[in-house]
Amino acid sequence: MKILQYLLWTNCNNSCKFCIRGDKSDAYTKTEDMLASIEKAKNNILSQDWSSYKGGMSIIGGELYYVEDRRLQLALLDLMHTASDTLLKKNDCTCLVLITNLIYNDSFLKEVLHQFEKEGVLNQVHLHTSFDLKYRYKDDNDRQLMQSNLKDLSKEFPTLNLTTQTILTQYFIDAVNSGNFSISDFEDEYHTRFTLLVPLHSNLASTLTDFFPKRRDFINFLIRLYDTNPITFRKFVDSARYAFSSKDFIDTQNDKECRPSNSVFVTSDMMKCGHYDIYRVYSDSDKCMLCDIEALCQRGGTKFE
Numbered sequence: 001m002k003i004l005q006y007l008l009w010t011n012c013n014n015s016c017k018f019c020i021r022g023d024k025s026d027a028y029t030k031t032e033d034m035l036a037s038i039e040k041a042k043n044n045i046l047s048q049d050w051s052s053y054k055g056g057m058s059i060i061g062g063e064l065y066y067v068e069d070r071r072l073q074l075a076l077l078d079l080m081h082t083a084s085d086t087l088l089k090k091n092d093c094t095c096l097v098l099i100t101n102l103i104y105n106d107s108f109l110k111e112v113l114h115q116f117e118k119e120g121v122l123n124q125v126h127l128h129t130s131f132d133l134k135y136r137y138k139d140d141n142d143r144q145l146m147q148s149n150l151k152d153l154s155k156e157f158p159t160l161n162l163t164t165q166t167i168l169t170q171y172f173i174d175a176v177n178s179g180n181f182s183i184s185d186f187e188d189e190y191h192t193r194f195t196l197l198v199p200l201h202s203n204l205a206s207t208l209t210d211f212f213p214k215r216r217d218f219i220n221f222l223i224r225l226y227d228t229n230p231i232t233f234r235k236f237v238d239s240a241r242y243a244f245s246s247k248d249f250i251d252t253q254n255d256k257e258c259r260p261s262n263s264v265f266v267t268s269d270m271m272k273c274g275h276y277d278i279y280r281v282y283s284d285s286d287k288c289m290l291c292d293i294e295a296l297c298q299r300g301g302t303k304f305e
Contacts, residue, residue: 002055003097006041009034013066014101014142017135018167018205027062031069038075042082050087056126057087058097065112066104073108080112081119088121095161097126102149103142113157126161127153128195133181134171135208147190154191162192167199168236170213170283173221183229196236198289199281212283215292222296240279240293 011027011034012019028034041059059079067073080096087094100109116122129150130136137143154162164186166172175181183194205211213221225233269277271288279290 003058004055005058005060006044007060008037008041008062008064010062012061012063012101014063014103014136015138016132017208018199018211020200020205031072034067034072035075038072038079042079045079045082045086048086050090053087053091054093056095056097057083058099059083060097060099063101063104064098065100065106065109067108073111077112077115080115084116084119084121088124089119092124095124095126096121097128099128102129102146102153103137104145106149106152110153110156113153113160117157122157123159123161126163128163128165129192130165131186132167132169132172133175134169135211150190150192158191162190163195164190164192165195165197167211168196168213168218168221169199169211170217171210173213173217174210176221183232193235194232195239196232198240198279201278201281212281215282215285215287218282218289219292219296222293226296237293237297240290 009028028037045057064076067076083096088096098112102109113122113125113127116125129146131143131146131150137146150162150164153160172181176183186192187194199205199212222233222236225236271277271280273288273291275288275290279288280286281289
């Protein structure tokens with residue numbers, strides 16, 4: 001499904017050690033600027049003809065739901081109502097994707113979700129959060145807060161589509177291989193779908209010792225995943241293939257529309273294989289990760305060199 005993303009701001013209450021935005025020097029410092037960005041997104045949504053649109057919409061940051069200023073909260077509630085009224089209510093095949101780290105008091109997020117519930121569109125809302133075993137959280141308290149919020153949301157909003165995203169790092173591969181982490185156990189405990197993501201290059205991530213996977217460990221991990229958890233395997237393949245080709249961006253912070261080829265997530269360089277060099281992410285090889293993924297799919301999950 002094609003997704004139209006509205007980027008409101010890059011402000012965030014967390015500092016992941018692998019963040020692609022680095023020092024977040026483009027973050028807003030004034031509430032008025034954040035309010036203006038929300039208003040731009042609302043006006044853009046209202047200006048579109050959604051009658052024949054078959055895709056989804058995503059409203060993202062930075063982080064949106066940690067804000068405490070009531071003016072921002074009310075403006076965000078109004079923006080979500082606009083998305084519901086113009087898109088979700090008119091086509092029950094569309095969806096709205098919200099992305100959040102859940103490292104905060106979640107009372108405002110619950111207010112947003114209850115509004116969708118009252119409008120009868122909560123089943124069309126997809127809440128995506130992130131969970132990583134290393135480098136995402138400042139301390140264990142943040143990790144526990146995220147997990148507590150996730151479990152709480154699954155109980156209070158049983159019809160909400162919950163997805164938890166984890167970056168497929170060497171550390172994660174080692175944890176699964178050693179039995180210290182189970183994807184299926186996590187899904188069962190938190191009533192969430194589990195999705196793996198390609199690790200992205202950034203100045204910060206390049207300094208982390210066990211962030212980028214070794215090529216053979218990565219391939220063998222996917223082979224086992226193909227056999228033991230084919231749904232998670234397929235979701236990872238689709239995410240890797242289409243992450244940078246299925247989204248258009250409306251950046252209300254910087255007043256621009258971005259196609260995947262010139263968005264913040266994709267460099268302008270192409271490898272000889274025809275894929276963006278953002279897929280050159282092995283710690284011990286210059287091979288293209290996406291080429292390996294596609295080769296693995298063609299071979300039906302069997303081992304290859």
